[in-house]
Amino acid sequence: MNLKKCFIVFSVLMISHIGFSQEALRDFFQAGQQNAEILTKAYLRPYGEMLGTALNAGWYNSAKVHKFGGFDLTVSVMNAVAPASAKTFDVNSLGMEGVNVSGDGIAPTIAGEMDTRPSISPDGTGDFVSFELPNGSGNDKLPIPMVQAAVGLPFNTEIMARVVPSMDFGDAGEVSVLGFGVKHSLKNYIPFVKRVPFLQMSVLAGYTKFDSSYGIESSEQVTVTDGELGISSGAFTTRLLLGANFPVVAIYTGMGYGSTNSDFDVKGTYYVKDLSEELDPFSLNYKTSGFDFNAGLRLRLGFLAIHADYTVGDYSVLTAGVGINIR
Template sequence: MKKFILLLFLLIPFLGKSQDIEQFLLSGTEDASKLTENYVNPVAKGFMYGLNNGWYTTARTHKKFGFDITLVANLAQVPGKDEIFNFVASDYKNLSLQSGPSKIQTLFGGENTTVLQAKIETDGGSFDLANFNMPDGIGDDLPIKAVPSATLQVGIGIPVIDADLKIRYLPKLGTSDLETGMFGIGIQKSFSKLLKIDKTPFDVSALLAFTNLNAEYDIQGDSEFNGSGQKLEFSTNAYTIQAIASVNLKLIEFYGALGYNTAKMDVNIKGTYELEYTEVNSGLTVVSETLIDPVSVEFDASGVRATVGTRLNLGFFKIFADYTMQEYNTITGGIAFSFR
């Protein structure tokens, strides 16, 4: 079950790198938050764009008692410009470039050779030094540089208003070190009758949808720092509004949409962390510091979107695929069991 949850919600890039990201704490809370933001930005944005996909495979809505069960998979393509970020020392309080290039690979980039130096000023006016290597990205290990995500949803027809109610839900499930849960709701309203095209192969509708995902990962057992209550927390809210049109040719169906996305993700490192700084020349530990809830980062993704797609209708069994043009262009595909 744990592996299924991890794959379903794309926490693997975050969780697999949690120990590497934890070393950013050596630079202090402010710099650690900024460095974390720059490093994980493409994965966060790709995940948010993926959450807003897959709500529909046609502009048609269900008749009375109609419903569908749909499994959706997304691949949000990371633009080349987001595979790296430029380290600017003036943006940080305690960090400087020790060696290697200033253009650093993000979590979705490739191998890093950059070493950063954290200088922490003590009460005595001296500096305590800590050097760390920037962790490699995972992009070179993937067949396509795209952020995957997946959802399972149910759609139910509401005949009085010619609309479908769509629900995405996963109860809060947990293991010894991971808890995650998801809820999404959407309304797809048909305008085919109003436009007097309901007796034709053409359909027009509009969608308004929201998805929330929360996850908590216990990193205490793998942490390099002493402390308590150490964990990673994720909270994501994604919204989308779209106008949809489709044409039904019986065996095959084509659909398209125009709309707008907005989403926000909060990533927090919680707990207490006991840090020790070692002076480079002497090798002695000269200062210790305890950080509490040291990192809080907010990611945003928003913009217009346009989707084109097709669906193969094999009775109640459907196979679909579409492509969404947006900041992170997204490929979506899946299967559905639909009973009209």
Template structure:
């Protein structure tokens, strides 16, 4: 199942592959598979929304008419010290068929971000004659990865009266295993441009609104327990950010900070045919379920930008439900 997480990571060509698949959980029946997958995947979906939404600005000083900047931006939403995101409490009383092999009725198990390995579960019929055992999947931390990444190209152009239009995109990725595309639109308006003393003020104040959309699919192989056809995962993510930004207005090195709010949603469709070949619940499922996750919260960041002619560098760090580091290489005029 950790292969689910690699769909989120390929946004910046990162591979987080593992040995176990989502397929095996279907051996416990459809309801148990849906419940476990929902809890397992939720933290990665949430972390990716925070990662995907960062990097909209590197100054509050809006570009003048015709000014432009093209940026290559990478974000990393960290979770190294967030134990509540790396594991969740699995209580067998909430499941119809899944049981722990060691006899426990409740314990912490790995989420898609975690590193708990070797948790063995089983399902069996009422008479105990048919039984199937398998390991629950671990997550990204077991691969020594403690962040959810994203990456894209972003362009900004200045319009009239302190308004700046922004667009971001990730070129279409299409391989035998996955497909991925991303785009976003944003607008920034500087309020200090309307003040008579704008040219002599040492700071700029503006507001930023940004929308980002990502969609992709990931094909994953069947296991020895579950066979099938066209097994894939389709993900659709939408996020909005609303932020107030303040920055200095110096020739070379500047500092900026922002305070705002993020809201987003993701839908994960588990598609294809899944045929359980062993154990007590040997059934077939077609396009079995969808998983929805919402995220929202306050974000605050602080950063710096170095400007050397048309070449610029920036980096900032955001405090939120998932703290996010954003870095960018920028090329601009005016």
């Protein structure tokens, strides 16, 4: 399988979360404008949070900084995994108005799946259609493929750029990613690290921008005009890196702080037939921030480097990749 086909496979898996949610987004409009926004935000939350977490991973496979003129070109996949707590949500805790909820009120998010799901109905004060809440995808993983390049500059510094070229999958959607980062060696500033040849220490900062969109089509209950879900996410991370570099094997760890900001724009107009009412689009925002830690291993076979690492946080991330590494 060539590189382009690999990217297509992983990108389709990445946007399958949102593609699966098309039915859910339409159904939620049957609960009325305000309740539709509340339900949609709870349902899509794992995707919004996994997305930002995955974008902050995969920036490095060594704590060492390239020498001047050295470079690497790496293809990686960052696979975020949702915790069990992100696979369901409690409808009763959302603060919706005019709603009766059947059963215990526990419903699946887009990352979960349930055979039996609660229904919502008007309590006499609300004006909307009774319906069963939609199922999730049953997929708690979000892989993001990435091509990244780094080049060494003077003063023990290297700059990095990462990209997923814009790809259009027709009705499935489209996606693009672009990011920039910088890494600076601390080895010469710390006497103990400076005296031990194989020890490496550096600091890194990186920012990644993700954009995606896909169309939302009509159903028997909801007529959609110009429907689209647009997603824009920005992820920023700063990290302290520590590692040991040997001729074939490099061990590395990183700890730091990351923040993400993701906007989900539900566009178009939505006419609910049973209500004889046209509802407006809306926007949702997801923010995450916090500290995390990762550890990894890189094998270098000549110019070829293979790496894998695991990030521990609210959403864990497994990263693996292969690339060309010189100096």
